[in-house]
Amino acid sequence: MNWGDLSGFLAVAGELNFTRAAATLHITQPALSVRIRRLEKNLGVRLLERSTRVTTLTAAGRVLKDWVERTAQGWEQVQREIDEAAAEPPEPAVPLPRPAARLDVCGPEPRLVLAPLVRRFTRVLWTWGTAPAPRVLANRLRSGGVQLGLWYRMPFTEPVDLRGLETALIRQIPLAVELPAGHRLAAADSVELAELAGEAWSPGATDQERALVEWACVHLGGFQPRLLEPGDDPAETRRMVTAGRAVGFAGPLTGSAPAVVRRPVRGAPQWAAYLSWSVNTPTGLAHQVLTTLRAEAETAAPAEQGRRAEAVQRNPYRSRIASQRYATASCDTAR
Numbered sequence: 337m338n339w340g341d342l343s344g345f346l347a348v349a350g351e352l353n354f355t356r357a358a359a360t361l362h363i364t365q366p367a368l369s370v371r372i373r374r375l376e377k378n379l380g381v382r383l384l385e386r387s388t389r390v391t392t393l394t395a396a397g398r399v400l401k402d403w404v405e406r407t408a409q410g411w412e413q414v415q416r417e418i419d420e421a422a423a424e425p426p427e428p429a430v431p432l433p434r435p436a437a438r439l440d441v442c443g444p445e446p447r448l449v450l451a452p453l454v455r456r457f458t459r460v461l462w463t464w465g466t467a468p469a470p471r472v473l474a475n476r477l478r479s480g481g482v483q484l485g486l487w488y489r490m491p492f493t494e495p496v497d498l499r500g501l502e503t504a505l506i507r508q509i510p511l512a513v514e515l516p517a518g519h520r521l522a523a524a525d526s527v528e529l530a531e532l533a534g535e536a537w538s539p540g541a542t543d544q545e546r547a548l549v550e551w552a553c554v555h556l557g558g559f560q561p562r563l564l565e566p567g568d569d570p571a572e573t574r575r576m577v578t579a580g581r582a583v584g585f586a587g588p589l590t591g592s593a594p595a596v597v598r599r600p601v602r603g604a605p606q607w608a609a610y611l612s613w614s615v616n617t618p619t620g621l622a623h624q625v626l627t628t629l630r631a632e633a634e635t636a637a638p639a640e641q642g643r644r645a646e647a648v649q650r651n652p653y654r655s656r657i658a659s660q661r662y663a664t665a666s667c668d669t670a671r
Contacts, residue, residue, distance in 0.1 A: 529557030
Protein backbone atom coordinates (compact mmCIF):
# COMPACT_ATOMS: atom_id res chain seq x y z
CA MET A 337 0.00 0.00 0.00
CA ASN A 338 1.47 3.35 -1.04
CA TRP A 339 0.43 6.98 -0.89
CA GLY A 340 -0.16 7.12 -4.65
CA ASP A 341 -2.86 4.45 -4.37
CA LEU A 342 -4.37 6.16 -1.32
CA SER A 343 -4.45 9.57 -3.01
CA GLY A 344 -6.09 7.98 -6.04
CA PHE A 345 -8.74 6.41 -3.82
CA LEU A 346 -9.31 9.74 -2.03
CA ALA A 347 -9.85 11.49 -5.35
CA VAL A 348 -12.44 8.90 -6.45
CA ALA A 349 -14.11 9.00 -3.00
CA GLY A 350 -14.41 12.76 -3.27
CA GLU A 351 -15.71 12.90 -6.84
CA LEU A 352 -17.54 9.54 -6.94
CA ASN A 353 -16.59 9.59 -10.61
CA PHE A 354 -13.50 7.94 -12.11
CA THR A 355 -13.27 10.31 -15.09
CA ARG A 356 -13.28 13.49 -13.00
CA ALA A 357 -10.96 11.96 -10.39
CA ALA A 358 -8.44 10.94 -13.07
CA ALA A 359 -8.51 14.48 -14.51
CA THR A 360 -7.87 15.91 -11.05
CA LEU A 361 -4.79 13.71 -10.67
CA HIS A 362 -3.65 14.30 -14.28
CA ILE A 363 -3.55 10.56 -15.03
CA THR A 364 -5.58 8.30 -17.30
CA GLN A 365 -8.72 6.56 -16.08
CA PRO A 366 -7.25 3.04 -16.63
CA ALA A 367 -4.22 3.97 -14.53
CA LEU A 368 -6.51 5.16 -11.75
CA SER A 369 -8.51 1.92 -11.93
CA VAL A 370 -5.27 -0.05 -11.50
CA ARG A 371 -4.50 1.92 -8.32
CA ILE A 372 -7.94 1.21 -6.85
CA ARG A 373 -7.79 -2.51 -7.66
CA ARG A 374 -4.30 -2.78 -6.16
CA LEU A 375 -5.44 -1.02 -2.97
CA GLU A 376 -8.48 -3.28 -2.61
CA LYS A 377 -6.30 -6.36 -3.14
CA ASN A 378 -3.81 -5.23 -0.48
CA LEU A 379 -6.58 -4.50 2.05
CA GLY A 380 -8.63 -7.57 1.17
CA VAL A 381 -11.91 -5.61 1.04
CA ARG A 382 -14.05 -3.90 -1.57
CA LEU A 383 -13.87 -0.12 -1.24
CA LEU A 384 -16.13 1.02 -4.10
CA GLU A 385 -19.32 -0.21 -5.68
CA ARG A 386 -19.13 0.77 -9.36
CA SER A 387 -21.79 0.50 -12.04
CA THR A 388 -22.07 2.03 -15.50
CA ARG A 389 -23.82 5.07 -14.06
CA VAL A 390 -22.93 5.41 -10.38
CA THR A 391 -19.94 4.97 -8.05
CA THR A 392 -20.53 4.66 -4.30
CA LEU A 393 -18.41 3.94 -1.24
CA THR A 394 -18.78 0.73 0.72
CA ALA A 395 -18.72 0.82 4.54
CA ALA A 396 -15.00 -0.08 4.42
CA GLY A 397 -14.48 2.66 1.84
CA ARG A 398 -16.04 5.27 4.11
CA VAL A 399 -13.77 4.25 6.98
CA LEU A 400 -10.68 4.42 4.77
CA LYS A 401 -11.75 7.79 3.31
CA ASP A 402 -12.00 9.31 6.81
CA TRP A 403 -8.60 7.91 7.78
CA VAL A 404 -6.88 9.10 4.58
CA GLU A 405 -8.36 12.59 4.97
CA ARG A 406 -7.06 12.87 8.53
CA THR A 407 -3.66 11.50 7.51
CA ALA A 408 -3.46 13.87 4.55
CA GLN A 409 -4.21 16.84 6.79
CA GLY A 410 -1.47 15.78 9.18
CA TRP A 411 0.98 15.29 6.31
CA GLU A 412 0.17 18.72 4.88
CA GLN A 413 0.81 20.26 8.28
CA VAL A 414 4.16 18.47 8.58
CA GLN A 415 5.11 19.54 5.06
CA ARG A 416 4.31 23.18 5.86
CA GLU A 417 6.41 23.04 9.03
CA ILE A 418 9.31 21.47 7.13
CA ASP A 419 9.11 24.14 4.42
CA GLU A 420 9.05 26.89 7.04
CA ALA A 421 12.04 25.37 8.87
CA ALA A 422 14.05 25.20 5.62
CA ALA A 423 13.23 28.78 4.57
CA GLU A 424 15.91 31.50 4.54
CA PRO A 425 16.60 33.29 6.78
CA PRO A 426 15.94 30.53 9.34
CA GLU A 427 13.11 31.14 11.75
CA PRO A 428 13.84 31.07 15.49
CA ALA A 429 13.07 27.67 16.97
CA VAL A 430 9.57 27.49 18.37
CA PRO A 431 7.99 24.69 20.39
CA LEU A 432 5.62 22.32 18.64
CA PRO A 433 1.93 23.11 19.12
CA ARG A 434 0.45 21.57 22.25
CA PRO A 435 -1.97 18.70 21.76
CA ALA A 436 -5.60 19.70 21.50
CA ALA A 437 -6.44 17.55 24.50
CA ARG A 438 -4.50 15.30 26.88
CA LEU A 439 -6.26 12.78 29.10
CA ASP A 440 -4.36 11.10 31.93
CA VAL A 441 -5.80 8.02 33.65
CA CYS A 442 -5.10 6.86 37.18
CA GLY A 443 -6.35 3.28 37.04
CA PRO A 444 -6.59 0.25 34.78
CA GLU A 445 -6.84 0.02 31.00
CA PRO A 446 -6.12 3.63 29.94
CA ARG A 447 -6.13 2.72 26.22
CA LEU A 448 -9.59 1.17 26.49
CA VAL A 449 -10.89 4.26 28.26
CA LEU A 450 -9.49 6.52 25.53
CA ALA A 451 -10.86 4.44 22.62
CA PRO A 452 -14.48 5.72 22.77
CA LEU A 453 -13.22 9.31 22.96
CA VAL A 454 -11.11 8.87 19.83
CA ARG A 455 -14.15 7.45 18.03
CA ARG A 456 -16.46 10.19 19.27
CA PHE A 457 -14.19 13.24 18.85
CA THR A 458 -12.53 12.61 15.50
CA ARG A 459 -11.35 16.20 15.11
CA VAL A 460 -9.56 16.30 18.46
CA LEU A 461 -5.89 15.33 18.58
CA TRP A 462 -5.75 13.12 21.68
CA THR A 463 -2.76 12.17 23.75
CA TRP A 464 -2.88 10.21 26.97
CA GLY A 465 -0.77 9.21 29.93
CA THR A 466 -1.00 7.42 33.25
CA ALA A 467 -0.68 8.67 36.81
CA PRO A 468 0.44 6.52 39.76
CA ALA A 469 -2.00 8.14 42.23
CA PRO A 470 -4.99 10.54 42.13
CA ARG A 471 -3.04 13.26 43.96
CA VAL A 472 -0.36 13.16 41.23
CA LEU A 473 -3.07 13.49 38.59
CA ALA A 474 -4.62 16.46 40.42
CA ASN A 475 -1.24 18.25 40.50
CA ARG A 476 -0.78 17.68 36.76
CA LEU A 477 -4.21 19.16 36.07
CA ARG A 478 -3.47 22.24 38.19
CA SER A 479 -0.12 22.77 36.45
CA GLY A 480 -1.82 22.91 33.04
CA GLY A 481 0.10 20.02 31.51
CA VAL A 482 -3.02 17.84 31.40
CA GLN A 483 -6.51 18.97 30.42
CA LEU A 484 -8.60 16.01 31.62
CA GLY A 485 -8.06 13.34 34.26
CA LEU A 486 -9.96 10.12 34.94
CA TRP A 487 -9.48 8.49 38.33
CA TYR A 488 -11.13 6.05 40.73
CA ARG A 489 -11.99 6.36 44.38
CA MET A 490 -11.61 2.99 46.11
CA PRO A 491 -12.10 2.07 49.77
CA PHE A 492 -8.37 2.41 50.35
CA THR A 493 -7.83 5.57 48.23
CA GLU A 494 -6.13 8.38 50.14
CA PRO A 495 -7.93 11.78 50.31
CA VAL A 496 -7.46 13.84 47.13
CA ASP A 497 -6.99 17.63 47.10
CA LEU A 498 -9.25 18.82 44.27
CA ARG A 499 -8.99 22.56 44.91
CA GLY A 500 -8.92 24.58 41.70
CA LEU A 501 -10.39 21.73 39.66
CA GLU A 502 -13.82 20.83 38.34
CA THR A 503 -14.81 17.25 39.19
CA ALA A 504 -17.85 15.18 38.24
CA LEU A 505 -18.91 11.63 39.05
CA ILE A 506 -18.98 9.31 36.03
CA ARG A 507 -20.55 6.33 37.75
CA GLN A 508 -20.65 4.20 40.87
CA ILE A 509 -19.42 0.78 39.74
CA PRO A 510 -19.90 -2.52 41.60
CA LEU A 511 -16.71 -4.38 42.37
CA ALA A 512 -16.59 -7.38 40.02
CA VAL A 513 -14.27 -10.27 39.25
CA GLU A 514 -13.34 -11.67 35.85
CA LEU A 515 -13.43 -15.46 35.48
CA PRO A 516 -12.51 -17.72 32.56
CA ALA A 517 -15.68 -18.77 30.73
CA GLY A 518 -15.23 -22.38 31.91
CA HIS A 519 -14.70 -21.51 35.58
CA ARG A 520 -16.74 -23.43 38.17
CA LEU A 521 -18.40 -20.13 39.29
CA ALA A 522 -19.00 -18.71 35.79
CA ALA A 523 -22.70 -19.63 35.85
CA ALA A 524 -23.33 -17.84 39.17
CA ASP A 525 -25.03 -14.45 39.21
CA SER A 526 -22.51 -13.17 41.79
CA VAL A 527 -19.66 -14.54 43.88
CA GLU A 528 -18.23 -14.36 47.37
CA LEU A 529 -14.54 -13.56 47.37
CA ALA A 530 -13.98 -16.34 49.90
CA GLU A 531 -15.05 -18.79 47.18
CA LEU A 532 -11.95 -17.78 45.22
CA ALA A 533 -9.43 -18.44 47.98
CA GLY A 534 -6.62 -20.61 46.67
CA GLU A 535 -7.07 -19.43 43.07
CA ALA A 536 -4.22 -17.92 41.09
CA TRP A 537 -4.85 -14.17 40.71
CA SER A 538 -3.81 -11.81 37.95
CA PRO A 539 -1.89 -8.93 39.58
CA GLY A 540 -3.28 -6.37 37.13
CA ALA A 541 -1.25 -4.03 34.98
CA THR A 542 -0.76 -1.17 37.49
CA ASP A 543 0.22 -0.71 41.13
CA GLN A 544 -3.33 0.46 41.89
CA GLU A 545 -4.81 -2.75 40.45
CA ARG A 546 -2.41 -4.87 42.51
CA ALA A 547 -3.34 -2.91 45.62
CA LEU A 548 -7.03 -3.56 44.89
CA VAL A 549 -6.45 -7.33 44.62
CA GLU A 550 -4.50 -7.46 47.89
CA TRP A 551 -6.93 -5.21 49.81
CA ALA A 552 -10.12 -6.90 48.61
CA CYS A 553 -8.91 -10.47 49.10
CA VAL A 554 -7.63 -9.76 52.62
CA HIS A 555 -10.43 -7.48 53.89
CA LEU A 556 -13.42 -8.91 52.02
CA GLY A 557 -12.39 -12.51 51.39
CA GLY A 558 -10.28 -13.20 54.47
CA PHE A 559 -7.35 -14.70 52.55
CA GLN A 560 -3.99 -13.68 51.14
CA PRO A 561 -4.13 -13.83 47.32
CA ARG A 562 -1.71 -15.98 45.36
CA LEU A 563 -0.52 -13.50 42.72
CA LEU A 564 1.07 -14.57 39.46
CA GLU A 565 4.15 -12.70 38.28
CA PRO A 566 3.12 -9.69 36.15
CA GLY A 567 4.25 -9.66 32.53
CA ASP A 568 6.19 -6.85 30.89
CA ASP A 569 3.23 -6.17 28.61
CA PRO A 570 0.01 -4.99 30.37
CA ALA A 571 -2.02 -6.71 27.64
CA GLU A 572 -0.29 -10.01 28.44
CA THR A 573 -1.15 -9.60 32.11
CA ARG A 574 -4.81 -9.15 31.17
CA ARG A 575 -4.69 -12.25 28.97
CA MET A 576 -3.86 -14.37 32.04
CA VAL A 577 -7.60 -14.50 32.73
CA THR A 578 -8.57 -15.01 29.09
CA ALA A 579 -6.18 -17.97 28.85
CA GLY A 580 -7.65 -19.60 31.98
CA ARG A 581 -4.48 -19.20 34.03
CA ALA A 582 -5.95 -16.91 36.69
CA VAL A 583 -8.91 -14.91 37.97
CA GLY A 584 -8.82 -11.15 38.43
CA PHE A 585 -10.77 -7.99 39.08
CA ALA A 586 -12.69 -6.47 36.18
CA GLY A 587 -11.79 -3.08 34.73
CA PRO A 588 -14.39 -0.60 35.98
CA LEU A 589 -15.44 1.13 32.73
CA THR A 590 -14.88 -1.52 30.08
CA GLY A 591 -16.32 -4.85 29.04
CA SER A 592 -14.54 -8.15 29.38
CA ALA A 593 -12.84 -10.19 26.68
CA PRO A 594 -14.98 -12.76 24.78
CA ALA A 595 -13.58 -15.77 26.71
CA VAL A 596 -14.16 -14.10 30.09
CA VAL A 597 -17.25 -13.55 32.28
CA ARG A 598 -17.67 -10.70 34.74
CA ARG A 599 -19.45 -11.37 38.04
CA PRO A 600 -20.18 -8.86 40.86
CA VAL A 601 -18.76 -9.51 44.32
CA ARG A 602 -21.49 -9.85 46.95
CA GLY A 603 -21.28 -7.40 49.84
CA ALA A 604 -18.37 -5.44 48.34
CA PRO A 605 -18.10 -1.63 48.32
CA GLN A 606 -18.33 0.11 44.97
CA TRP A 607 -15.77 1.90 42.86
CA ALA A 608 -16.44 5.55 42.11
CA ALA A 609 -15.13 6.82 38.76
CA TYR A 610 -14.54 10.56 38.40
CA LEU A 611 -13.54 12.97 35.66
CA SER A 612 -11.61 16.07 36.70
CA TRP A 613 -10.49 18.97 34.54
CA SER A 614 -8.59 22.21 34.90
CA VAL A 615 -10.15 25.66 34.72
CA ASN A 616 -8.32 26.17 31.40
CA THR A 617 -10.03 23.20 29.75
CA PRO A 618 -12.96 24.23 27.49
CA THR A 619 -16.11 23.51 29.46
CA GLY A 620 -17.94 22.22 26.39
CA LEU A 621 -15.27 19.61 25.70
CA ALA A 622 -15.16 18.48 29.34
CA HIS A 623 -18.94 18.01 29.48
CA GLN A 624 -19.01 16.11 26.17
CA VAL A 625 -16.23 13.80 27.37
CA LEU A 626 -18.13 13.27 30.64
CA THR A 627 -21.30 12.35 28.72
CA THR A 628 -19.38 9.91 26.49
CA LEU A 629 -17.70 8.15 29.43
CA ARG A 630 -20.99 7.89 31.32
CA ALA A 631 -22.65 6.27 28.31
CA GLU A 632 -19.72 3.86 27.88
CA ALA A 633 -19.88 2.86 31.55
CA GLU A 634 -23.63 2.28 31.36
CA THR A 635 -23.40 -0.10 28.41
CA ALA A 636 -20.16 -2.03 29.09
CA ALA A 637 -20.84 -4.33 32.05
CA PRO A 638 -24.58 -5.16 31.81
CA ALA A 639 -24.46 -6.05 28.12
CA GLU A 640 -21.34 -8.16 28.67
CA GLN A 641 -22.99 -10.28 31.37
CA GLY A 642 -25.97 -11.05 29.16
CA ARG A 643 -23.77 -12.05 26.22
CA ARG A 644 -21.74 -14.48 28.32
CA ALA A 645 -24.81 -16.24 29.74
CA GLU A 646 -26.38 -16.59 26.29
CA ALA A 647 -23.13 -17.97 24.85
CA VAL A 648 -22.97 -20.75 27.46
CA GLN A 649 -26.63 -21.69 26.85
CA ARG A 650 -26.21 -21.80 23.08
CA ASN A 651 -23.09 -23.95 23.15
CA PRO A 652 -22.80 -26.11 26.30
CA TYR A 653 -20.19 -28.34 24.61
CA ARG A 654 -17.86 -25.37 24.21
CA SER A 655 -18.48 -24.48 27.86
CA ARG A 656 -17.39 -28.01 28.91
CA ILE A 657 -14.23 -27.70 26.82
CA ALA A 658 -13.48 -24.33 28.44
CA SER A 659 -13.96 -25.92 31.88
CA GLN A 660 -11.51 -28.68 31.02
CA ARG A 661 -8.97 -26.14 29.73
CA TYR A 662 -9.34 -24.06 32.89
CA ALA A 663 -8.89 -27.10 35.15
CA THR A 664 -5.76 -28.10 33.23
CA ALA A 665 -4.32 -24.58 33.44
CA SER A 666 -5.05 -24.43 37.18
CA CYS A 667 -3.21 -27.71 37.77
CA ASP A 668 -0.26 -26.49 35.74
CA THR A 669 -0.15 -23.27 37.78
CA ALA A 670 -0.28 -25.19 41.07
CA ARG A 671 2.67 -27.34 40.01
